[in-house]
Amino acid sequence: MxxxxxxxxxxxxxxxxxxxxxxxxxxxxxxxxxxxxxxxxxxxxxxxxxxxxxxxxxxxxxxxxxxxxxxxxxxxxxxxxxxxxxxxxxxxxxxxxxxxxxxxxxxxxxxxxxxxxxxxxxxxxxxxLRDRLAPEGVLGRHQPTDEERADAAYGLELARGIGRLDLGQTVVVKERVALAVEALEGTDACIRRGGELARSGGFVVAKAVKPNQDRRFDLPAVGPDTVDTLREAGGRVLAVEAGATLVMDLERMVARADKARIVLMGIAG
The missing domain is CATH 3.40.50.20 (Rossmann fold)
Structure with a gap:
């Protein structure tokens, strides 16, 4: 012990x-x-x-x-x-x-x-915390469109790009346009800023581990509150890096996403 x-x-x-x-x-x-x-x-x-x-x-x-x-x-x-x-x-x-x-x-x-x-x-x-890491695949009832899958893949690529600069781990994307990137303000504020720019909603939030991430600290994390922020801002998809993103209270998170018609995805790095 x-x-x-x-x-x-x-x-x-x-x-x-x-x-x-x-x-x-x-x-x-x-x-x-x-x-x-x-x-x-x-x-x-x-x-x-x-x-x-x-x-x-x-x-x-x-x-x-x-x-x-x-x-x-x-x-x-x-x-x-x-x-x-x-x-x-x-x-x-x-x-x-x-x-x-x-x-x-x-x-x-x-x-x-x-x-x-x-x-x-x-x-x-x-x-x-291995049982708290995001699994690969669609995690709830709602499936992404082909366009949303493309935005999610692009968003993860951008998230890794800002990670190389040690700025943040999250980006907001719509139609392959980066609307917001995370810096000092944190994930929720990044999502809200992206929502202000995407007045019609329907955007994708992507969160990825920084390249060469030190696994001892600062792993990306999401939870039910992340889904609530995404719903309030008008987002449609939350895509995270599978096997590397910590997920808090997965069942509650999926239930909230299903109710809000939000897509949850774990994408392999």
């Missing part, structure tokens, strides 16, 4: 990971971010410490106090918060000073290098 440290952002994936790891016989000690992490995580772990964004020294202290010998990073952090209410401690400032270009991957890798040096290396969480 190992003690795994869980550095948790928002959403359900930290809770799902903790439940799976504990079922496998491991202890889970978590560090949760204020205003991001679901408080329900407390009931799914063996110990929980709350920190503010940027308090890297507090994170390390909590993992060590809990006896963690390895750690994982799961859950979203609202990117714009880095420019509004991050509270970097002295350790956080030292880690940040190592980063020249402050892209998502560079920041995460700097954090991973720091934790490895301190004896709590970041590991790949997907062995505990």
């Amino acid at each position: 190992a003690t795994i440290g869980l550095i948790a952002g928002g959403g359900r994936f930290p809770i799902l990971f903790a439940e799976s790891a504990r079922r496998a016989g491991h202890r889970v000690v978590a560090v949760a971010h204020r205003s991001e992490t679901d408080p329900a995580l407390e009931g799914a772990v063996d110990a929980l410490t709350w920190v503010k964004l940027g308090q890297v020294g507090h994170i390390l202290d909590a993992l060590r106090a809990g006896g963690a010998t390895q750690s994982v990073m799961l859950g979203a952090i609202t990117k714009k918060r880095f420019f509004t209410d991050a509270m970097l401690d002295a350790t956080g400032l030292r880690v940040l000073a190592r980063v020249g270009i402050r892209s998502d991957d560079n920041l995460l890798r700097a954090m991973a290098r720091f934790l490895e040096e301190e004896g709590v290396p970041i590991t790949d969480p997907t062995p505990y």
Whole structure:
């Protein structure tokens, strides 16, 4: 039995990971971010410490106090918060000073290098979440048209292109025209912006793993809320990279998509 440290952002994936790891016989000690992490995580772990964004020294202290010998990073952090209410401690400032270009991957890798040096290396969480990865094929009742399949394939190609630049993982496409690409604002805001430009609706949202993705962190993720955002914006198709995209609450997601007449697709990379 190992003690795994869980550095948790928002959403359900930290809770799902903790439940799976504990079922496998491991202890889970978590560090949760204020205003991001679901408080329900407390009931799914063996110990929980709350920190503010940027308090890297507090994170390390909590993992060590809990006896963690390895750690994982799961859950979203609202990117714009880095420019509004991050509270970097002295350790956080030292880690940040190592980063020249402050892209998502560079920041995460700097954090991973720091934790490895301190004896709590970041590991790949997907062995505990394999049943949460998107399967290949159409996932609900509704089938895409040939035009939508072509847009989905093109969208995934574009998503991988912006991934190479470490900008984001999501694009909005209609008739082979890119309407929106994800950057700092996140997936939902990207979808809404695409919907504003596609007044007649019927667009495709594609989400893919970045080329050379470090599987330890920042895997693409979707869930029922993604379908709700797509429906509100007037979208028609959500296409994700099969076997690599985390899917939260698949049954509920498919049920909502079926009700909204939205196509869900998993496409092999």
